[in-house]
Amino acid sequence: xxxxxxxxxxxxxxxxxxxxxxxxxxxxxxxxxxxxxxxxxxxxxxxxxxxxxxxxxxxxxxxxxxxxxxxxxxxxxxxxxxxxxxxxxxxxxxxxxxxxxxxxxxxxxxxxxxxxxxxxxxxxxxxxxxxxxxxxxxxxxxxxxxxxxxxxxxxxxxxxxxxxxxxxxxxxxxxxxxxxxxxxxxxxxxxxxxxxxxxxxxxxxxxxxxxxxxxxxxxxxxxxxxxxxxxxxxxxxxxxxxxxxxxxxxxxxxxxxxx
Numbered sequence: 001x002x003x004x005x006x007x008x009x010x011x012x013x014x015x016x017x018x019x020x021x022x023x024x025x026x027x028x029x030x031x032x033x034x035x036x037x038x039x040x041x042x043x044x045x046x047x048x049x050x051x052x053x054x055x056x057x058x059x060x061x062x063x064x065x066x067x068x069x070x071x072x073x074x075x076x077x078x079x080x081x082x083x084x085x086x087x088x089x090x091x092x093x094x095x096x097x098x099x100x101x102x103x104x105x106x107x108x109x110x111x112x113x114x115x116x117x118x119x120x121x122x123x124x125x126x127x128x129x130x131x132x133x134x135x136x137x138x139x140x141x142x143x144x145x146x147x148x149x150x151x152x153x154x155x156x157x158x159x160x161x162x163x164x165x166x167x168x169x170x171x172x173x174x175x176x177x178x179x180x181x182x183x184x185x186x187x188x189x190x191x192x193x194x195x196x197x198x199x200x201x202x203x204x205x206x207x208x209x210x211x212x213x214x215x216x217x218x219x220x221x222x223x224x225x226x227x228x229x230x231x232x233x234x235x236x237x238x239x240x241x242x243x244x245x246x247x248x249x250x251x252x253x254x255x256x257x258x259x
Contacts, residue, residue, distance in 0.1 A: 005032040007055065008039050013197035014190055015043035015050040015095075022056025028108045028140075029064040030079055037086045044094045048197035049204075051189045052090075052116060053100035054109075059125070062107025065134065080139035083108075087115035087141050092212070096196045096204050100189035101125045101176065106164075110175075111140035114149055117208055118192060121167045121176040122185040128164040129155065148215075149174050200238045 007018035017039050019026040043050045054060055071079060090097050097116035105113055105121070106128045113119055129146070131138050138146075138159070147155045150173040157163065170176045180188050196204065210229045214222040 001038065003035060003039075005029070005035045006039055008042065010046055011190065012194060013048040014193045015039075015047035016186075016190065017043065017050065017052045019052070019054040019060055022054075022058075024064065025058045025061035025104060026054045026056065026109070027061055027064040028083075028112070029067050030082070032064070033082055033086055037089070040086065040089050040093065047095065048201065049096045049098070049193035051098045051100060051186070051193050052112070053186045053189065054102065056103075058103030058109075059099075059101045059105045060109025060112060061104045062109050062111075062130075063140070076139070083111070083140040087112060087145075091115045091117075091145070092209050094205060096193065096199075096208055098189040098193045098196075100185035102182070102185055104128075107131060107138075108140045110146055111138065111142045114145035114175075115141060118178075118189075119176040120178040120180060120185045120189040120192065121170060122180050123167055123182045125167045125170065125176070125185075126164045127158075127167075127170050127175055128162065129158045130162050132159045133162045146175075200233070200236065202233050202236050202238065206233050 003020070005019070005021055007016075007020050009016050017036070019032075021027060021032070040050075096118070099113045099116040099119045101113055101119060101121040102124045103126070105125055107130060110127055110129060129138060129142060142155070154173055158165070165173070165175075167176065167179050171179050178188060178192075206229050210225065214225055217225065
């Protein structure tokens with residue numbers, strides 16, 4: 001297919017999607033979301049893990065406001081729900097997703113980044129939710145996904161004051177899990193994705209789909225579901241093979257980061 005808003009490649013078992021509207025700071029339009037939807041499904045059929053990054057100086061500066069102001073309220077609702085649907089395919093799909101972040105990770109860009117499972121940011125990255133200053137409200141899932149990463153109080157502060165936070169603050173707030181030097185985020189994200197791709201497929205699926213659902217449950221219900229997920233994954237043929245390899249010392253042990 002001919003791509004207009006994104007790039008796509010596969011390296012080994014990793015699909016790499018690049019946001020490719022650098023002249024618009026990779027702003028997200030409806031057509032952009034539809035192309036992303038197509039590539040998310042394509043990646044699920046061609047890879048075992050995936051990475052999303054931005055071309056140009058920024059990851060993504062958010063919603064394409066020029067398009068947004070032309071919508072009726074009903075069109076706005078449908079547009080928001082489509083963002084929820086497509087970003088949900090990333091968050092609760094078949095693949096572990098990683099984001100390589102740099103420059104602006106703002107508004108809808110932060111909402112997109114919040115839908116992946118692991119975020120890597122370089123030293124140029126900064127984060128903001130300026131919707132309050134624009135007279136609008138988040139519509140791409142931030143009230144659920146971003147708020148759960150950083151906490152309600154911090155997100156409220158960002159939206160009320162319009163503050164931008166640097167990458168070190170974002171790491172403390174759990175918006176990102178890895179911080180690297182300028183220009184190294186994509187390399188790191190691809191390496192992490194390649195490592196995740198070597199996991200058992202059923203384990204990856206359980207991690208990215210069971211964990212967030214268990215977090216939505218009461219503790220007793222969550223522990224009950226955990227028991228079933230653990231039993232189901234442990235009895236898969238791949239799990240049996242991997243456990244046997246570990247017991248016969250054919251598989252590596254957990255490394256000590258302090259060694």
